[in-house]
Amino acid sequence: MADSSWDRYPIAKPSPLVNDPWAKYPADTPSIEYDIEGAPVGVRAKHGLARRRERLESLRQDFPDVVETADGNFVYTDPKTRRKVLYNEPGLSLGDVASVGRPVAETVGGIVGAIPGMAAGGPVGAAATAGIGTAAAGAGVDLARKLTGQPHEFSGQDVAGDVTAGAGGELGGQAFNKFVVRPVARAVTRPGAQATVAAARTAGTPVTAAQTMRGPFASGEFAAAEVLPFSKAARVQNKLYDKATGMLEAAQPQPARPPANLEEAKVFAGTAMKEAAERATKTHAANLNKIDSVFYGRLPPGAAIPMPNLQRSAAALRAAMARDPGFGASLRKEGLEIVEGLEKTLAYHGGKLPLDIVRSMRTEVGKLASFKSPTAAPSEVKDRLLQDVYGALKKDLYAGATSYGPKAERALARHDRLVKAFRGEDLNKESIAGSLESILKGNSDEQAWIAFNSGSGGINRMRQLVQKMSPEEKKIVARATWERMTTTPQGNSRPSAGWATQWLATTPEQKHLLFGNMMDVSKLDALAKVLREQAEGAARFSNVSKSGYELQRLGAAKAVGKAALGTLAGSGAAAAGLGPQAIGLGTLAYAIPELIYSPKLLTTLIEALGAAPSKSGPVSRFAGQTAAQYAESKLPPKRRDLLGGP
Secondary structure: OOOHHHHHOOOOOOOOOOOOHHHHOOOOOOOOEEEEEEOOHHHHHHHOOOOHHHHHHHHHHHOOOOEEOOOOOEEEEOOOOOEEEEOOOOOOOHHHHHOOHHHHHHHHHHHHHHHHHHHHHHHHHHHHHHHHHHHHHHHHHHHHHHHOOOOOOOOHHHHHHHHHHHHHHHHHHHHHHHHHHHHHHHHHEOOOHHHHHHHHHHHOOOOOHHHHEOHHHHHHHHHHHHHOOOOHHHHHHHHHHHHHHHHHHHHOOOOOOOOOOHHHHHHHHHHHHHHHHHHHHHHHHHHHHHHHHHHHHOOOOOOEEEOHHHHHHHHHHHHHHHHOHHHHHHOOHHHHHHHHHHHHHHHHOOOEEEHHHHHHHHHHHHHHOOOOOOOOOOOOHHHHHHHHHHHHHHHHHHHHHHHOOHHHHHHHHHHHHHHHHHHOOOOOOOOHHHHHHHHHOOOOHHHHHHHHOOOOOHHHHHHHHHOOOOHHHHHHHHHHHHHHHHEOOOOOEOOHHHHHHHHHHOOHHHHHHHHOOOOOHHHHHHHHHHHHHHHHHHHHHOOOOOOOHHHHHHHHHHHHHHHHHHHHHHHHHHHHHOOHHHHHHHHHHHHHHHHHOOHHHHHHHHHHHHOOOOOOOHHHHHHHHHHHHHHHHOOOHHHHHHHOOO
8 A cells, every 4th residue: 555645654663752662663673564554444443432532542553663754644564464554544444444443422411411402492492401411421422431440531621612512513403404494395395285294294104206296306206116126116106005005904894794895885874874763863863752742741731722823823824825826736735734624723713722633733734844955945825824824823822831930941941942853943954853964865775875975965964974873784785885996986996095085075073983993094194195296296297097006016016127127037147247437326316315215314304394404403403514524523632622522
């Protein structure tokens, strides 16, 4: 290793230092060679832990003739080879890597020390505790050297130097984050990338450049996945797809009798819904009769209730029929019968009706004048007048109940609350009864399923019906809904992108109603968001269709297949013809995607945007502390000694 760069080391003549040990070796002594080589890795690792001002004494323990050169290097004689050895040879070598034990320890100390300071005192607190962490790490190295019998010096001056280096490294990391990392991250990331990273963390899926990055950065990921078998990009994309497939398979509702396909699922769900609706209707009727009996039981036997409001309403209805004969003809047959029956009954009883007659009349008029839904309020005159008759009957009944005491009044109010809750009087939404009737009137189980998913009933219909179902019926209906999300109209399985589109189009309340007790809805929301972002990235930055994640996988698999076949068919020729440049380029082609398409690196870069501008993340903090240690190592020897540097 002899060249002009060694001329500055005065080894072949007396050293400028006093008592030069090389002087005792004459130039013509055959047992001594004067070629200079770098110190072995083990020597560099051991004595690299010493502070710079301790290194001469540390080396002297193993090499008594060691001397320090004018520029702060060291020269000694190897006892085995009797060659002169330059401790730190020019240029980079493995010894340089081995000798950074102290800087690495202090760098780690500064990084770890900054964390509690940032939480407690912000950027300034982080700088202070980073300095403390660096000093503590330096003291730990000194203690280890002391315990192993190595020369060591530790003073307040060393503490001050370490604190300065650690604090400076943290402040440098904060500046690096603010002026380098954040601008770069903002330039290369897509809008909403931070939300995508949060969703990926919730779903447990890897972050990809396709989900979060712009232009060439994302395109390069797709290219690497297609061209380089087993590359980082290919492995991460495959992991994403496999994770999504596993989550969807695990989330699929499993009723006791799973359907074979979507059509069978619709039939099963229709059956379950009709059974639930019929059971709910019967339950309501039984409850209503029970409460009805309680109310009439509060009234004395043979009680008759004055009906002045009913008389006026019946008279108004008859007058309307007289003014417009067509109006009377348009009344339904049962409506006309009720009007005539009211008049005769009221006339016969002198305006007071017995309880049994009031009870049956109220039921019949209530059915006829039931409020319609969900699209609009009744618009025809006959419907309004029939509802007026029902309202008049209700007023007279309440007046009569009040006259018989508070218990009767409370029982009637309870009865009406049940009726209103079931039949409804809000004309802008569907009642429970309307929801159930829409299911029951279907001529087949599949028609019941169609009615359940009809847009006319909206979320209210789904809410009312799901609340009436047993756990097994819910599973059956949830499975049918899941099959709709994962199956195309042609009966084929949807790719995961298609599922994500269907899932995100479903309202949060619908998802919680149908799937809330069967799966983690929030986790699936996160998965759907990640898959949607992946699909959008694929559509913009690759030639893969928006709904074709599986095609991406197929492309990657094809690339792997080509590589495998090529290796098997021509491995001998390839091995013989590959030169160092080709091997180097191939290694580089894999190494670059391995680094830049790492989910951890992408996450760190994107999260830097969400942090405060002055808050350094792990990468920025490492860069700052490393730069501080490097800068300290480049100081003149005397200044490094003053700071207790490496």
